[in-house]
Amino acid sequence: MKFALYLIGFMLVVIVASFLIPMPGQGGDPERNLPWQIEVDGQGGSRVFGLQPGRSTLADVRAALGGDFELAIIAQPDEIGAVEAYYSQVALGFVLARLVVTLDVAPETVKAMRERALKAERMESATRKITLHPDDLAQLEQARIKALTVIPTINLDEATIIQRFGQPAERLQVTEKRAHLLYPHLGLDVVVNSDGKELLQYVAPRDFALLREPLRAGGG
Numbered sequence: 232m233k234f235a236l237y238l239i240g241f242m243l244v245v246i247v248a249s250f251l252i253p254m255p256g257q258g259g260d261p262e263r264n265l266p267w268q269i270e271v272d273g274q275g276g277s278r279v280f281g282l283q284p285g286r287s288t289l290a291d292v293r294a295a296l297g298g299d300f301e302l303a304i305i306a307q308p309d310e311i312g313a314v315e316a317y318y319s320q321v322a323l324g325f326v327l328a329r330l331v332v333t334l335d336v337a338p339e340t341v342k343a344m345r346e347r348a349l350k351a352e353r354m355e356s357a358t359r360k361i362t363l364h365p366d367d368l369a370q371l372e373q374a375r376i377k378a379l380t381v382i383p384t385i386n387l388d389e390a391t392i393i394q395r396f397g398q399p400a401e402r403l404q405v406t407e408k409r410a411h412l413l414y415p416h417l418g419l420d421v422v423v424n425s426d427g428k429e430l431l432q433y434v435a436p437r438d439f440a441l442l443r444e445p446l447r448a449g450g451g
Contacts (some may be wrong), residue, residue, distance in 0.1 A: 237262075246283055253413050260324075261322075261324050261325035262325070262440040263322055264279075264281055264323055264324050265326060265427070266323055266324075266328070266381055266383065266395075267324070267395035267396055268320060268324070269381060269418075269419065269433070269450070271416065271418075271436060275437030276435050276436070276437065277368075277417065277418050277436055278381065278433055279433050280295060280379070281295040282295055282376060282379070283376075283426060283435070284376050284378060284418065284433055284434050284437055284438070285335070285375060285376065285377070285435035285437070286376075287373055287376050288372065288375055288376070289302075289316060289332070289373070289374050289377065290372045290373065291376075292316060292332050293372075293416050296318065296330070298319055298332070299318065299321075299348045300316040300317055300318045300330075301316070301317045301319075301366060301394075302315070302371065303315065303317070303362055304344060304345060304348065304361040304363065305310070305359070305360055305361075306345075306358070306361060307356075307358055307359075308359075309429060311338050311342050312341055312361065313332070313333050313334070313340060313341070313377075314329050314334040314336045314344070314363075314371060314374065315327075315332065315333050315334070316332040317330070317331050317332075318330040318331075318332075320384075326383050326384075326385060327383070328381045328384060329381070329382040330379065330381055330382075331370070332376055332378075332379055332380075333376070333377045333378040333379075333380070334371060334374040334375065334376065334377060335377035336371070336374055337434045343362055344361075344364070344422065345361055347363075347364040347366070347367060348362055348364060349360045349362045349363070350362045357364045360391075361443055377434070377441070378433060378441065378442075379432070379433040379434075380430060380431070380432050380433075381431040381432075381433070382429070382430050382431075383429060383431075384450055385391070386429065387423075387429045388423070389410075389423045392412060392421050392429070396412075397414075398413035399413050399414055400413055400415055400416070401413040408424060408425040408426045409423070409424045410422070410423050411423075411446060413446075415436060415443070416436055417433075417436065418437075418438065418439055418442075419431065419432070419434040420446075
């Protein structure tokens with residue numbers, strides 16, 4: 232009986248410890264790598280979540296945030312698509328979020344990867360997820376980050392976003408309930424949505440046109 236109590240006590244300690252010990256990619260400090268902690272270098276570069284958009288590689292992402300992501304080509308109809316690493320949940324400081332890492336891969340390389348792909352499946356609407364060949368997975372470890380997209384599990388209203396990031400340089404109203412808050416100096420576009428989840432998109436400030444130009448063309 233005493234042994235059984237000891238065993239139960241030991242199991243409880245193990246279970247509790249599993250929640251307290253940081254997992255790879257989570258880090259031990261809930262106040263670090265938060266979505267609003269963006270460092271800019273004054274030369275068109277930035278650092279967020281310990282990563283530098285435009286410079287850091289997929290291998291750097293794996294080291295910083297862990298390897299629990301799904302890597303695939305995501306393509307709209309009549310598009311070649313983009314290579315993306317998807318985290319269904321990752322800890323960014325104390326904020327849990329979904330995270331998409333878009334890699335900077337040339338269109339002709341993406342096309343070749345699609346030709347070698349193992350399978351394709353439909354996602355929402357007509358979007359397709361294309362499973363990559365193992366040889367291409369290894370090759371992509373040195374691909375650089377083009378953009379980071381974060382969807383927090385918590386709701387961030389516009390007032391909270393402005394409190395964290397400051398006043399945006401530009402505000403674009405897309406619909407009655409959806410707007411873009413643009414921060415070119417941070418390389419950041421925050422999509423606020425009173426009917427859904429907020430979305431934060433990060434690029435190097437020097438590459439802010441990657442976020443701004445589609446909006447000029449009427450995308451939202």
